[in-house]
Amino acid sequence: MPSNLNYIIDQVGKDKGIGRKVIIDALEQAVLTASRKTYGHQGEIEVHYNEEAGEVELFQFKQVVEEVMDPSTEISLEEARDLDAEAQIGDSLGVKLATDFGRIGAQTAKQVIIQKVREAERENVYNEFKDRKGDIVSGTVQRMEKGNLYVNVGRTEAVLLLKEQIPGEVYRQGDRLRAYILDIQKNSKGVQIFLSRTHPGFLSKLxxxxxxxxxxxxxxxxxxAREPGERAKIAVYSSNRDVDPVGACVGMRGSRVQNVVQELRGERIDIIPWSQDQAKYICNALAPAKISRVYIDEEYRHMEVVVADDQLSLAIGKKGQNVRLASKLTGWKIDIKSESKMEKISGEIFEMFKQLPYIGDVTSRILYNEGFRSLKEIAEVDPEDLARILKIEKEKAVEIIQRAAEGFQEEGPESKKQEVLPPSDSAMGSVDRIDGVGEKTAEILKTNGFQTIQDLLKADIERLSSLPGIGLKKAEKLLQSAQRLIEEGKK
Structure with a gap:
């Protein structure tokens, strides 16, 4: 062993960022382990680091006896007094042992020290990053494996998985990047830090x-909410009325938002003013589309949004992107319908409601505006609530509810659907009959559950436009063609 280890301990501690005590404990543990290889497991052996001498001292404690029966655990009084003049029978005396363990013992000690130092390094790394989850970290790309990037973030290496990279980004070894700390895991292999450039939190932190x-x-x-590399929405709120949250995030001449856009490789960002009024909030989230009106179902967090026909494509966005992001941003399920389609649906619902006693044009519209869309919903409402909504006697409300329940049972499960389509031979025809539907399109439609023309007309345009190879314009044409077939079948 070196005559003075103090310098080495200090140097290793400085290089590895490990405390002096941790290294000394590792040395003592290493010497103790190596001593077992040399001296066996008999007897009580202790290790102590002598700070003044700068060396590790090894002691074996033996019992002072008159007659030695077991040399590994006992020592004679004569030998004991050579070490300690005041030794007495029955004392436990520490006998200093040599720390020259030979090649095998030295190798064992080395392995123990390396293991302990690595464990200490891992613990330091974990302690450094455990509270940084959700922060942004900068690093240098060290290597690439199967599309995953391994990034040097200082004292350790983090991984940016392929799925957490913005589509289209290309990095080379040595490139600098910034990423969001997604997760920190500690296991037998050490500390693993996972990064992300696609997480919405990355946008917020930027x-x-x-x-x-x-x-x-x-x-x-x-x-x-984000669709990485393409578009994002962020909702902001100011606690100070004098501070415009959107303007502050945009910055002078768009400088602040442009810095974020550049970091996200050109991702288009909509900055939305948050509102406590959920209807207003969702209208803001669907910008730049102009909303005509909304119908809210707070229980199921569902909102029916009506837009002018010329605003439909803008509200839905390319491949449903705008409404999809708005839904993610607000946490509401958003169903967008055009004025013309809504007028058709509402007209059918009005006629259905007017079949009930005491329900006319005005009261059917009141029910509709209160969010009722089916006989089932009316059948399940409390009589007192219905009486209050329609401003009628409770007895009449009870009669309406009873008739709605009877009508719902007669109509069966199909009455649950908001859109009531007239049954006809044309409606039950295959989607192959629709103009513009070839073999490939028909296969896509049927695979996704649209077997008949009626199935197609019941579809939400958002879902239809999101199918592979369909898109918004084609979806609109398909629905128009399907409607024409139905109307021709009625003639």
């Missing part, structure tokens, strides 16, 4: 770094 008002707490990011 704005937090760019906009001082956010870090100061004046502006709060309520929610964020």
């Amino acid at each position: 704005f937090e770094n760019e906009v001082p008002e956010i870090s100061e707490g004046v502006i709060k990011i309520i929610s964020a």
